[in-house]
Amino acid sequence: MIFLYIGLPLAVAAVLPLVGKASKRVLPDILANAALAGLLVYAATGARALLAQGPIVQQVRWLGEAVNIRIALDGFSLFMLMAIQLVSLCVGLYSINYMEHYGAKANYYALLLVMVAGMNGLVLSQDLFSVYIFLEVAAVASYALVAYGLGAEELEASFKYLMLSVVASAAVLTAIAILYGMTGALGFDGVAAGLRLLEANTVTGVAAALFLMGFGLKAALIPFHAWLPDAHPSAPAPISAILSGLLIKVSGVYAIARIFYHVLGLTPALSQILMWLGAVSIVVAAFLALGQSDMKRMLAYSSISQVGYVVLGIGIGTPLGVAGGLFHLLNHALAKGLLFLTSGSVQQATGTRNLDEMGGLAKRMPWTAGTNLIGALSISGVPPLGGFWSKLIIIIALIQSGEAALAVIAVLASVLTLWYYLIMQRKAFFGKLAERWVKVKEAPFWMTAASVLLALLVIGVGLWFATVFSTWIQPAADSLAKGF
Amino acid sequence: MIMNEWVIYLLFAAGMFFLGLYCLLTMRNLIKLFIGIEIIGKGVSLILLSTGWARRSIFLAQSLVVTYIVIEVSLVAVALAVIINLYRTNQSLDIRSLTRLKG
Amino acid sequence: MTFQIILLVAMLAASAFAILAKDLLKAAVALAVSSLILGIIFFRMGAPYAGVFEISVVAGLITVLFMLTIALTKQGDDVRESKTVKIIFPLFFIVFALIDLFVMRGILARIPALEGAAEAGTFGEVLWKERSFDLIGQLAIILAGVLSVLALFRKRDRHDHE
Numbered sequence: 001m002i003f004l005y006i007g008l009p010l011a012v013a014a015v016l017p018l019v020g021k022a023s024k025r026v027l028p029d030i031l032a033n034a035a036l037a038g039l040l041v042y043a044a045t046g047a048r049a050l051l052a053q054g055p056i057v058q059q060v061r062w063l064g065e066a067v068n069i070r071i072a073l074d075g076f077s078l079f080m081l082m083a084i085q086l087v088s089l090c091v092g093l094y095s096i097n098y099m100e101h102y103g104a105k106a107n108y109y110a111l112l113l114v115m116v117a118g119m120n121g122l123v124l125s126q127d128l129f130s131v132y133i134f135l136e137v138a139a140v141a142s143y144a145l146v147a148y149g150l151g152a153e154e155l156e157a158s159f160k161y162l163m164l165s166v167v168a169s170a171a172v173l174t175a176i177a178i179l180y181g182m183t184g185a186l187g188f189d190g191v192a193a194g195l196r197l198l199e200a201n202t203v204t205g206v207a208a209a210l211f212l213m214g215f216g217l218k219a220a221l222i223p224f225h226a227w228l229p230d231a232h233p234s235a236p237a238p239i240s241a242i243l244s245g246l247l248i249k250v251s252g253v254y255a256i257a258r259i260f261y262h263v264l265g266l267t268p269a270l271s272q273i274l275m276w277l278g279a280v281s282i283v284v285a286a287f288l289a290l291g292q293s294d295m296k297r298m299l300a301y302s303s304i305s306q307v308g309y310v311v312l313g314i315g316i317g318t319p320l321g322v323a324g325g326l327f328h329l330l331n332h333a334l335a336k337g338l339l340f341l342t343s344g345s346v347q348q349a350t351g352t353r354n355l356d357e358m359g360g361l362a363k364r365m366p367w368t369a370g371t372n373l374i375g376a377l378s379i380s381g382v383p384p385l386g387g388f389w390s391k392l393i394i395i396i397a398l399i400q401s402g403e404a405a406l407a408v409i410a411v412l413a414s415v416l417t418l419w420y421y422l423i424m425q426r427k428a429f430f431g432k433l434a435e436r437w438v439k440v441k442e443a444p445f446w447m448t449a450a451s452v453l454l455a456l457l458v459i460g461v462g463l464w465f466a467t468v469f470s471t472w473i474q475p476a477a478d479s480l481a482k483g484f
Numbered sequence: 485m486i487m488n489e490w491v492i493y494l495l496f497a498a499g500m501f502f503l504g505l506y507c508l509l510t511m512r513n514l515i516k517l518f519i520g521i522e523i524i525g526k527g528v529s530l531i532l533l534s535t536g537w538a539r540r541s542i543f544l545a546q547s548l549v550v551t552y553i554v555i556e557v558s559l560v561a562v563a564l565a566v567i568i569n570l571y572r573t574n575q576s577l578d579i580r581s582l583t584r585l586k587g
Numbered sequence: 588m589t590f591q592i593i594l595l596v597a598m599l600a601a602s603a604f605a606i607l608a609k610d611l612l613k614a615a616v617a618l619a620v621s622s623l624i625l626g627i628i629f630f631r632m633g634a635p636y637a638g639v640f641e642i643s644v645v646a647g648l649i650t651v652l653f654m655l656t657i658a659l660t661k662q663g664d665d666v667r668e669s670k671t672v673k674i675i676f677p678l679f680f681i682v683f684a685l686i687d688l689f690v691m692r693g694i695l696a697r698i699p700a701l702e703g704a705a706e707a708g709t710f711g712e713v714l715w716k717e718r719s720f721d722l723i724g725q726l727a728i729i730l731a732g733v734l735s736v737l738a739l740f741r742k743r744d745r746h747d748h749e
Contacts, residue, residue, distance in 0.1 A: 010727055017737065069720045104741045107734060114731045121724065129548060133724030136555045137731055143562050144735030150743060152573045156582040159566050163508060166521045166559070170501065173528050173552070181490075181535040182700050200699045489588060495691045496595040500602060502683045507606045510672040515611055515656065519618055522649070523602045526625055529641065537632050539700075543713040546637040549629075550714070551721045553640050558732030560649050564656045565739040571660040 002073050004042065005081060005124060008035055009117035013110040020106020028106035032113060033092045039120075040085035043078065070187075071124040075475030076326075080123040080254055082472065083330050086457065087245045087337045088116045091238045094341050094450035097443070098238055098348065102149060111148075115141035115242070119250045127187045128176045128263070132169070135218070135251045139165055142247060146235040157234040161227040164217060168224075172214035175207040179263070188262050195264065208264055211256070212273070219252020220304050221311060222281045228304060229288075233296035233353065237344020240296060244303040245337035249329055253307060257314050257322075261480050266317050274315025279409050281308030286416040290423075295343050295353045298424060299336065305417065306332045306379060312410065313394040316401055323477035324393030327469065331378060331386035331461065338375035338454035342368045345443035345451065346428060355424060360433030364440045367448045369429040371455040376425060378458045380418035385462035389469075493534035500527030514567050514577045521563065525556045591631060598624040603680075607673050615653045622646035636710055 012035045020028050073081075092112065099105050118138030125131045143165075147158035180186055182203065183194025195204060217224035228248070232240045260266055260274070282305050289301035310332065313325020345368045346361060347353050362369035378385035381392075391414055398407040442448065461468050500523055507520030529549050536545020567577070574581050598621050605617035622645040629638035708716070715722070 006723060006727075010723075010730065013734065014730060017734070069723065071720075103743065104738060107738045107741065111731070111734050111738060114727060114734060117727055118731070121727070125720070127720065129551075129718075130720050130724065133551065133555065133721055133728070136559070137724060137727040140555075140558050140562055140728060140731040140735060143566070144731075144738050147566055147569070147739060150569055150573075150739070152570075155566055155570045155573060159514070159563075159570060159582070162559075162563055162566065163517060163521065166524060167505070167508070170504075170524050170528050174531055177531045177535045178698075181538065182698065184539055184541070184701050194701050197701065198699045203698055489591075491691050491694055492588075492592065492595070494694070495687055496599060498687050498691075499599050499684070502680070502687075503599065503602050503606060506676065506679065510669070511606070512668055513611070515653075515660070516606065516614065516668070518653075519605050519614055522618055522645075523605070523621075526598075526602070526621065526645075529637075530625065530628075533629060533632065533634055533637055537634065542633050543708070543710045544717070546634050546710060547714045547718045547721065549634070549637040550640050551718070551725055553644050554725045555728050557644060557648060558728045558735075560652060561732045562735045562739070564652055565736050568656055568659050569739055577660055 002071050002124060003069065005039060005120040006071075006117050008039060009113040009120070013113040013117065016106045016110040016113070020104070020110075025105065028109050029096045032109035033089065033096070035113065036085060036089040036092045036116065040082075040089050043082045043085050070126055072126045073124065075477075075479035076254075076258070077123045079326065079330075079472050079476035080250060081120060083333050084116065084119050084123070084246055084250065087242060087333050087454075088112070090337060090341070090450040090454050091242045091245075093453070094241070094344070094447050095238045096446040098344055098447055099236065102236065108145075108148065111141045111145050112239075112242070114138075115145065115247070119246060122250055123254060126189075128179065128191065128259075129186050131255060131258075132172055132176060135172075135255070136169065138247060138251055139169075139218075142239075142243060145239045146231050146243070148236055148239065149234075151234075154234040157227075157230040161231040164224075164227045168214040168217035170214075171210045171217075175210035175214065178203065178207045178210070188258070191263050192265070204264060205269075208260070208270060211259055211264075212277070215252050215255045215259075216277070217252075219248050219256065219307055219311070221252070221277050221307065222284050222304065225281070225285070225304050229297055229300045232300040232303065232340075233294060237296075237340055237347060240299075240344070241337040241340035244300065244340055245333040248303065248307055249310065249333060253310050253314070253329065256311070257480060271315050271317045275312050275403065275406060278308040278310070278312030278315055279406055281305060282312065282413045283308075283409060283416075286413050286420070290416070290420045293355050295346065295355050295358075295424060295428060296340070297353075298355070298420060299339050299343060302379065302417065302420070303332075303336055305413070306336065309391065309394060309410070312406065313390075313397065316394075316397050316403070318397055318401055319477055319481050320393060320400065321397035322480055323469070323473050324390055324397050326476050326480075327393060327465075327473045328387070328390035330468075330473070331390050331458070334454055334458050334461065335375040335378040335387060338371060338451060338458060339379070341447065341451050341454065342372040342375065345447050346372075348447075349440040349443065350437060355427040358428040358434065359431045359437070360429070361437060361440070362429040363433050364437060365429075365442045368443055368451065371451040372429065373425060374455045374458055376421040378462065380421050381414045382418070383462075384465075386458055386465060387462075389462065389465045490534055490538035493530060493538075497527045497530040497534070500524070500530065512579050514570065514579060517579065518560075518563055518567065522556075522560070525552075528552065591628060594624055594628050594631070598628070603676075607676065609668070611657050612654070615650055615657065618653070619646045619650040622650075 115138045118134045121134035143162050147154050183191050185191050220228040285301045285305035289298050292298035310325045310329045378387040381388045395407050504520045504524035532548045533545045601617050601621035605614045608614040626638040626642035
């Protein structure tokens with residue numbers, strides 16, 4: 001029952017506020033995390049078996065009648081589902097401790113589950129308009145979650161995020177209307193077939209540009225990134241983790257990849273545009289990250305930069321390039337989620353996000369420092385962690401396609417990434433233990449546990465990258481490549 | 485397809501987009517900015533419906549528009565909640581007072 | 588068709604007034620009028636359900652929410668908008684309108700389209716049977732909206748994060 005991915009989180013979310021009234025702490029936590037864990041197990045085991053028989057299209061039946069809910073699961077969506085459930089579960093576990101003093105935890109978990117349901121629904125949709133609807137579901141939940149702390153900074157960030165997103169939605173819907181107007185269909189296959197018959201390149205180009213504007217804003221590609229450096233730092237740490245780790249990729253990169261490969265078809269022109277957009281994001285964001293003293297803001301710019309790598313990989317168009325891009329998507333989701341969670345631990349312990357005020361925290365918070373280091377090394381592309389392999393694959397794919405300039409840019413930017421992460425490590429964790437932090441304690445149990453879990457995953461993906469690559473990434477890349 | 489008339493609707497929908505964007509770019513009062521969002525929403529509804537109408541599938545068009553309006557209501561509710569909270573925190577509806585985040 | 592064009596122009600005018608008006612209440616009413624006109628346009632295109640939804644929800648419900656917000660933020664409406672912006676507006680609008688007309692003229696022959704099959708069934712059938720997935724989405728987004736409002740208006744005990 002693939003529909004469970006959408007139905008279960010929504011059902012639990014609907015029930016949670018009531019449960020929250022009865023039991024303020026224990027029951028909502030258990031319920032929410034159990035739901036996420038269940039979905040994860042399902043993705044890891046059951047769904048894989050189903051997939052062995054080829055892409056599944058499920059026709060849901062309600063009360064005996066065949067209702068037209070056609071959701072399809074192929075390699076790409078299954079891969080995304082796995083990533084979503086993995087990071088969401090860790091975020092859910094982390095929130096057990098972190099959201100204690102924000103109040104109304106049951107409500108928070110409900111919103112989190114709605115966002116997960118929205119992301120799952122987006123990934124399972126086979127229809128342009130459904131993609132839009134679930135995009136909005138996840139987005140509306142995220143506006144409230146960004147503003148959750150109700151402080152001035154968060155509200156401001158949420159409002160700006162909201163305003164920009166509305167413009168993005170309008171762009172996406174206009175593009176959908178254009179495609180519908182031409183082909184009379186809304187489903188991926190219908191539109192793709194219609195476009196092939198019509199061969200209307202200019203109008204398709206206009207639609208592609210609008211999609212890039214809309215989804216590019218969701219993915220925070222430069223120049224559509226303005227909302228992210230404000231929204232991600234101000235949100236509560238677990239929400240920053242899920243926004244940076246998942247939402248920008250699911251509602252941005254996944255949508256672009258799906259639509260450009262399965263619906264529009266990746267022309268050489270589109271490929272070049274995607275690659276250069278990715279490259280610009282990588283470089284500009286890396287430079288912007290360098291000058292930051294706010295820990296979470298640096299991480300936010302780093303997200304923009306790494307998403308650039310993913311888009312670069314996907315834009316190459318060759319199977320290897322796409323696989324590299326998707327592998328980096330997974331690595332970044334795990335590592336960036338980890339980094340934001342540990343930054344939240346630091347923020348909770350010290351009360352500040354300013355790197356210049358921190359120092360030597362590794363002595364008092366060893367677990368947090370260690371896991372943070374692992375995340376940072378992975379993203380910077382240090383072997384044998386995951387990020388190294390995914391960046392290597394992307395660079396190889398670039399060289400194979402003859403894009404030497406982009407390959408050089410990718411390598412240099414990677415060095416830049418390592419540099420600013422080392423700065424963060426040095427300022428926050430290593431060095432002399434500042435006077436005021438002598439009394440800080442390590443983060444509470446669930447926060448540390450979630451960080452450790454993600455760190456183990458990061459290490460595991462790095463060490464066993466070959467297996468991960470062949471079982472998860474390769475089928476995803478294949479189903480994406482053969483789509484058109 | 486009812487081409488000529490469809491283009492007229494597109495023309496006016498583009499006009500709505502222009503108005504909405506102009507409002508978002510130039511206005512300072514938070515509630516005025518919200519009006520800009522609403523106007524863009526009307527433009528979108530118009531485009532969706534007129535495209536469906538031009539293809540003679542008026543029912544499908546209406547389904548899309550109805551769904552879109554429901555999404556818009558949810559969005560409005562959240563946006564207004566954020567605005568009211570902003571007012572309570574800053575005692576002002578001026579967007580120029582939202583300058584905490586920079587860089 | 589000419590009457591539709593008159594209605595469309597009226598809708599644009601009402602929206603423009605909503606943007607430029609100084610008094611927020613007048614702006615709200617103008618927005619409601621604009622929605623009303625859009626609803627009538629929908630009716631005349633043969634889309635009664637969309638028209639009803641537009642009028643009752645956008646011109647009705649959203650305007651009420653809007654008025655509520657204005658009432659709750661009463662002291663904030665002394666935000667002085669830039670006067671230049673309002674004077675420049677007609678200029679920009681005319682430039683835009685010219686570009687718009689020009690582009691649309693060009694489009695007239697250019698967008699190819701496939702012939703579609705005639706639509707079968709009634710509105711209800713299309714909404715419930717063909718777009719049922721959208722209904723789940725609607726449920727989800729309503730849930731998201733309700734939860735968000737509950738979260739944003741919750742009773743605040745002093746939270747001690749940064």
